[in-house]
Amino acid sequence: MASIEKTKQYLTDFKIHPSFQRIAIMKYLFENPVHPTADEIHTALVAVIPTLSKTTVYNTLSLLSQAGAIKELTIDEKQLHYDGYIREHAHFRCNNCGKIIDVAIDNDTLKIESLEKEHNIIITDTQVFYKGYCNECKNKFNY
Amino acid sequence: MASIEKTKQYLTDFKIHPSFQRIAIMKYLFENPVHPTADEIHTALVAVIPTLSKTTVYNTLSLLSQAGAIKELTIDEKQLHYDGYIREHAHFRCNNCGKIIDVAIDNDTLKIESLEKEHNIIITDTQVFYKGYCNECKNKFNY
DNA sequence: TTGTAAATATGTAATGATTACAAAATTAAA
DNA sequence: TTTAATTTTGTAATCATTACATATTTACAA
Ligand SMILES: [Mn+2]
Ligand SMILES: [Mn+2]
Ligand SMILES: [Zn+2]
Ligand SMILES: [Zn+2]
Numbered sequence: 001m002a003s004i005e006k007t008k009q010y011l012t013d014f015k016i017h018p019s020f021q022r023i024a025i026m027k028y029l030f031e032n033p034v035h036p037t038a039d040e041i042h043t044a045l046v047a048v049i050p051t052l053s054k055t056t057v058y059n060t061l062s063l064l065s066q067a068g069a070i071k072e073l074t075i076d077e078k079q080l081h082y083d084g085y086i087r088e089h090a091h092f093r094c095n096n097c098g099k100i101i102d103v104a105i106d107n108d109t110l111k112i113e114s115l116e117k118e119h120n121i122i123i124t125d126t127q128v129f130y131k132g133y134c135n136e137c138k139n140k141f142n143y
Numbered sequence: 144m145a146s147i148e149k150t151k152q153y154l155t156d157f158k159i160h161p162s163f164q165r166i167a168i169m170k171y172l173f174e175n176p177v178h179p180t181a182d183e184i185h186t187a188l189v190a191v192i193p194t195l196s197k198t199t200v201y202n203t204l205s206l207l208s209q210a211g212a213i214k215e216l217t218i219d220e221k222q223l224h225y226d227g228y229i230r231e232h233a234h235f236r237c238n239n240c241g242k243i244i245d246v247a248i249d250n251d252t253l254k255i256e257s258l259e260k261e262h263n264i265i266i267t268d269t270q271v272f273y274k275g276y277c278n279e280c281k282n283k284f285n286y
Numbered sequence: 287t288t289g290t291a292a293a294t295a296t297g298t299a300a301t302g303a304t305t306a307c308a309a310a311a312t313t314a315a316a
Numbered sequence: 317t318t319t320a321a322t323t324t325t326g327t328a329a330t331c332a333t334t335a336c337a338t339a340t341t342t343a344c345a346a
Contacts (some may be wrong), residue, residue, distance in 0.1 A: 019294065019341090039332080053296045058333065060295095074217045074272070078304090079332060092264060103262065109252040110271070119246065120278040121235060122286045128253070129217070129270040135263040143265045154288080162312090196325045201304065210300060221333090255343065 002030035014069040022048060025060045029070060029084030035091070035100040037079045075100060075129045090128035096137035103130060145173035157212040168203045172213060172227030178234070178243040180222045218243060218272045233271035239280035248272060270286060 002010075007027045011018040022102045024045055029036070031046070042057040061082055064070040071083040081100060083091075090105040105128055112123050133141055145153075150170045154161040167188055172179070175187070185200045204225055207213040214226040218236045224243060226234075233248040248271055255266050276284055 015343095017293080021295070037332090051296080052148075055297075055334085056295055072220070074220055077215070077217055077223060080220060092258075092262065092266070094264075095267070101262070103258055106252070109249075111249075112273075115235075115246055115273065119235065119244065120281075121237075121273075122275040122281050122284075123235070123273045124238070124275040125273070127270075127272040127274075129272070130253075130255075130258065130266045131262075131268040132264055132266040132272075137264050138263075141265075160313095160322080164324070180303090194325080197324075198305085199324055204326080 002027050008102075011069065014067045015109065016063065016067055016069065021049070021052060021056050022060050022064075024052070025057060026064065029082060033083070033085055033102070035073055035081040035083050037076075037081055039079070041082070058100065073100070073127065073129075075127075075131075088126070092130040092132070092134075093095070094134035094137055095131055096133055099134055100132070103128075112128065145170050148237070154212065157207075157210045159206065159210055159212065164192070164195060164199050165203050165207075167195070168200060169212065169227065170205065170227060176226070176228055176245070178216060178224040178226050180219075180224055182222070184225070216243070216272075217270065218274075233273065235273040235275070235277075237277035237280055238274055239276055239283065242277055244277070246271075 004023060004027065007023050008018040011022060011026055016022060026043060028041055028045055036044070038054070038061055041061075042052065042054045042122050044127040045057070046052050048126065061070070061072070061080075065072045065082070068086070071086050073083055073091060075081060075091055076098075077134040085102070088105065091100050092103050093100045110126055110128075112126065115121070116123055133143060147166060147170065149174065150166050151161040154165060154169055159165060168184060171184055171188055179187070181197070181200050181204055184204075185195065185197045188200070189195050204215070206212070208215045208225070211229070214229050216224040216226055216234060218224060218234055219241075228245070231248065231250050232263075233246040234243050236243045236248050252270075253269055255269065258264070259266055276286060
């Protein structure tokens with residue numbers, strides 16, 4: 001239950017002006033940690049804010065994402081999914097029902113620093129994706 | 144330099160009928176390990192096989208991918224990229240030039256089995272993506 | 287307070303990667 | 317050969333995302 005005040009502060013901390021729409025979208029992500037798509041966010045919020053445009057949802061999500069306030073997940077072949085929980089963690093996507101769940105990951109198993117040195121690169125983001133069948137779907141596929 | 148014969152055998156091993164077009168696409172992936180998109184593959188091959196349709200490239204890539212003969216990378220927000228090298232490894236994508244390079248990864252850092260038990264899921268695929276700036280681009284972004 | 291510029295939001299049109307579909311061509315095999 | 321199955325092709329549709337122009341809201345100086 002992220003309050004409006006907390007959400008406003010969160011955005012401000014990322015130097016994002018907390019407009020009414022931005023607060024609504026950020027708050028939605030906090031309260032619905034299911035990695036929704038832009039369209040799902042819009043559908044859910046337009047029921048409460050009938051004037052909310054889809055463009056604003058897209059614009060806001062890229063703004064938040066670029067500022068580092070949210071994460072953009074490329075786990076799905078068709079659409080981007082968004083995550084308001086930005087602490088380092090991995091994701092599992094069920095190939096049958098599409099559900100995306102959080103999975104813990106050891107922060108230092110990924111060896112960022114050593115990879116950066118080895119390849120002379122700068123790593124700014126890391127994503128670990130697992131795909132397969134969730135506990136509800138695995139039976140349907142002889143597992 | 145993957146020969147046509149080796150490529151044909153490779154497809155057969157995955158129970159894929161080695162048609163002329165399929166061999167060409169698979170061979171292209173073997174010889175161009177730069178993780179091309181469907182469009183890049185088509186553009187390169189249509190110069191040699193003028194009748195090759197883009198639909199065939201798309202169809203073949205999903206066929207190969209479903210059979211496990213190639214990997215489909217969702218590292219890019221805009222397009223899918225393909226990899227003919229299927230042994231477990233991670234990828235780094237430069238946010239500036241878009242280049243995707245292979246990165247070694249410790250096979251057992253990902254703890255597949257323990258995650259499967261913990262969440263009661265089946266994991267059939269794992270992708271590790273790093274994003275940032277490559278050695279050629281990092282200077283342009285004060286790193 | 288009022289006026290004006292900057293920032294933000296909106297609606298519609300365009301883009302472009304991918305897929306659907308039906309017809310044509312090729313291959314298998316009866 | 318004939319016929320059926322597989323594969324390829326070309327075109328049209330889909331649909332998530334972006335571009336763009338306009339409208340609205342907010343900031344802030346006079
Ligand atoms: Mn998450
Ligand atoms: Mn690779
Ligand atoms: Zn499932
Ligand atoms: Zn680069």
